[in-house]
Amino acid sequence: MIYLDNAATTKTAPEVVDAMLPYFSEYYGNASTIYSLGAESKKAMDHARRTIADSLGAKPEEIYFTAGGSESDNWALKATAEAYASKGKHIITTKIEHHAILHTCEYLEKRGFEITYLNVDRDGLISLDELKAAIRPDTILISVMFANNEIGTIEPIAEIGEIAKEHGVLFHTDAVQAYAQVPINVDEMHIDMLSASGHKLNGPKGIGFLYIRKGVKIRSFVHGGAQERSRRAGTENIPGIVGLGAAVERAMRIMDSKTRKEIELRDYLIGRLENEIPHCWLNGHRTKRLPNNINFSFLFIEGESMLIMLDMKGICASSGSACTSGSLDPSHVLLAIGLKHEEAHGSLRLTLSEDSTKEEMDIVAEEVKKIVQRLRDMSPLYEDFLKSQKNN
Known part of the structure; x- marks a missing residue:
């Protein structure tokens, strides 16, 4: 099997599993108790919290554990809306956010909040001038994803943060794809x-966090006990928290070498697909993109058919976000960057890992070439296109 869907999920590293195992059956105490067994759990949780904080240049007390990215996104938007509603009910986001943001914004719109959805250019980048122009006296939050989960484009986060700070507006970023x-x-x-x-x-799976800068007055999202400094109730998932901390330690240690390898393989495969398959193009910014992300559109084919045929060859890929898998609608991200519906339907996302090899890239390139040609040979649209080319 060649696994190229690391944007959907990744393999849990063996050292992460090893770190977690003792906290299922040996150090299984509740971290909120005062006896020594529970103290072992709290000690492990505090270590993971410090590890994550250090990776971001944050303070440990600014890290709040959640069940994952979707919960963190919901918490950031809903709790901010509730806490700052007296100041205003205007929120700014983009048209290419993950559905955890977009659907939460729809929820808030039904409750009287106004949402501005920023456009993006063909590469998936927002306009900083458009952002500035969208800010109003009643704007309480800007939420822009760090890097897009489908096309890999990395947004100008530092510049967005500076603009938000200048205007006294809170800035949230969905960094699920970019963090680590x-x-x-x-x-x-x-x-x-x-x-x-x-x-x-x-x-x-089932563990994430929300960083909340000290002084940001957003409220509890889950009510109950006093866990997470009374902001997120519920007995802490200690094995998951330990695993997250171990994964972050590992990711920070290998980031430089992993990035170099993934960029080299990414660009190699991009080059092969561009040079060897006609009527296709790369989606997303060529250089301001995640190291492991490749997203292509192929004319005259249907992406789901390509995925099924790749799977038959032992290649795991996707046509976009795993959260919209099975949907008949084209990707909202690809439509937002200007693709037509038929162009968006013919998309392929390949996301690499540090385990990916050049040999795998060559196998994938050859298989994609064969599959695209086979699907085009069955396409009436492609047949009409070839006839029109001959007539011209």
Whole structure:
């Protein structure tokens, strides 16, 4: 099997599993208790919290554990809306956000909030001038994803943070795809809140965190006990938290070498696909993109058919976000960057890992070439296109 869907989820690293195992059956105490067994759990949780904080240039007390990126996004938007509603009910985001943001914005719109959805250019980048123009006296939050989960484009986060700070507006970024993939410093980038998820960085599923800058007055999201400094109730998922901390330690240690390798393989495969398959193009910014992300559109084919045929060859890929898998609608991200519906339907996303090899890239390139040609040979649209070319 060649696994190239690391944007959907990653393999949990063996050292992460090893770190988690004792906290299932040996150190299984509740971290909120005062006896020594519970103290072992709290000690492990505090270590993971410090590890994550250090990776962001944050303070440990600014890290709040959640069940993952979607919960963190919901918390950031809903709690900010509730806490700052007296100041205003205007929120700015983009048209290419993950649905955890977009659907939360729709929820808030039904409750009287006004949302401005920023456009993006063909590469998926927002306009800083458009952002500035969108800010109003009643704007309470700007939420822009760090890097897009489909096309890999990295937004100008530091500049967005600076603009938000200048206008006294809170800035949240969904960094689920970017965290531990690229360097992030919340102070240098003026980030007030940041969402991340463990299973995107070789950690376990069902665990993530929300960074909340000290002084940001957003309220509890889950009510009950006093866990997470009374902001997120519920017995802590200690094995998951330990696993997340171990995954972050690992990711920080290998980031430089992993990035170099992935960029080299990414650009190699991009070059092969561009040079050897006609009527296709790369989606997303060529250089301002995640190290492991490749997203192509192929004319005259249907992406789901390509995925099925790739799977038959043992290649795991996707046509976009795993959260919209099975939907008949074209990607909202690809439509937002200007693709037509038929162009957006013929998309392929390949996301690499540090385990990817050049040999795998060559196999994938050859298989994609064969599959695209086979699907085009069955396409009436492609047949009409070839006839029109001959007539011209």
